[in-house]
Amino acid sequence: MxxxxxxxxxxxxxxxxxxxxxxxxxxxxxxxxxxxxxxxxxxxxxxxxxxxxxxxxxxxxxxxxxxxxxxxxxxxxxxxxxxxxxxxxxxxxxxxxxNLYAVSVFVMICILIAIFFIDLDWMIIPDEMVLLLVGFGVSLNGLGIWRAQFGELILFTERTALATYTISLPGSIVGMVLGAGVFLLIGWASEKIVRRPTMGGGDVKLAGAMGALLGPGYQFLAFFLYAVFVGALIGLLAMAFRRKKRRGYIPFGPMLAASGAAMLLFPAELTAFIVHIYT
Ligand SMILES: [Zn+2]
Structure with missing residues (x-):
């Protein structure tokens, strides 16, 4: 080869x-x-x-x-x-x-692809998939074992026009809590608005897992804004193509998975784009 x-x-x-x-x-x-x-x-x-x-x-x-x-x-x-x-x-x-980092990103994208379609079909996110992602997020960011072994290869770096730093274990945990917290809040608010449960526990856990991967900084903000955009897109497509029985279904899982996969591949570019729009 x-x-x-x-x-x-x-x-x-x-x-x-x-x-x-x-x-x-x-x-x-x-x-x-x-x-x-x-x-x-x-x-x-x-x-x-x-x-x-x-x-x-x-x-x-x-x-x-x-x-x-x-x-x-x-x-x-x-x-x-x-x-x-x-x-x-x-x-x-x-x-x-x-390099090995590319392999680990690919594995995480595979988990996200599976989550995307399972949630679309069943409106559930299997716990073991979220646990795998959290495991990746916390261990890759936190332990630094791979970084020590592969020298130049720095994992999960926040690389925007505004900041360049490696997400540490504390950052990973804060990101996880932030991600889950933000989605608990969204779930609570949207339930008040449409008067029926809109979000499952799986969505909150998945948002926490992505927070653990991306850290609590601009990357997470970008991820969140893209997720909202993707969600609106999937929602419109679902309205156009789907039978009515999914009324009230908000595709939180697929939108988190799609925007998470994009952020894993292009963290710097996608974050810079969002930061550029909002500043
Ligand atoms: Zn046959």
Whole structure:
């Protein structure tokens, strides 16, 4: 893998394979089924899917998105998740670099992709996913083990026009409390306004996890403002496309996940943009 193109294509393929696994997680985790066994089956005819059916993206294209056995169409969302995950892997490599930090950002984006779709389907966020994120946030920011090992590689730095500092363990914890606190407040206020529960505990925990990753500074402010923007966008799309039974559903989980993934990839650029608008 001497050429950058070779590396990029390899990372894209690995990313899409991970996306294929994320599809299994998104489908099975909320149903409390094992994500490792049994093999995937066609939901329509029950035929076990073989390697030929499960090559990310390519199977979908060459089988015209249909089951080989019964001809029933698979949801295009499986392919969307695979492509999204593949592109996230390439983006982590391209914008962060070929290092361990890029790998950890990619893993966190994978968790956020799973949260995005699970919350969209079920309006829940599994605790174990949030715990994984908090674990990443607090340990990467706090322990500094990786930083010591990889010298120049500084993890989770607040890099804006206004401030450049490494988020420390205290910063990570303050960010976590702040993130959860702000969303508790929003949940309380929006419940008063629409007179029904709008936010689940999972949303508050996810906001806390993102606070632990991004720290309590401008990055978190930027994350929060993007989340509101993404939320309005998803809300409009949901209104346009969805059946009415989701009335009153505010997509807090998906909006936090989408803006969190963007902030992990482009912390400096996205924060500088927000700071530029508001000053
Ligand atoms: Zn079938």
């Amino acid at each position: 001497s050429s950058p193109w070779g590396l990029t294509i390899m990372v894209l393929l690995i990313g899409m394979a991970v996306g294929s696994f994320l599809n299994v997680v998104i489908f099975r985790l909320p149903r409390r089924e094992s994500v490792v066994s049994p093999r995937s089956r066609c939901l329509s005819c029950g035929a076990a899917l073989t390697a030929l059916d499960l090559v990310p993206v390519f199977s979908y294209i060459f089988l015209w998105g249909k089951c080989r056995h019964c001809g029933r169409a698979f949801s295009p969302r499986y392919m969307i998740v695979e492509v999204l995950t593949g592109l996230s892997a390439v983006a982590s490599l391209t914008f962060i670099g070929p």
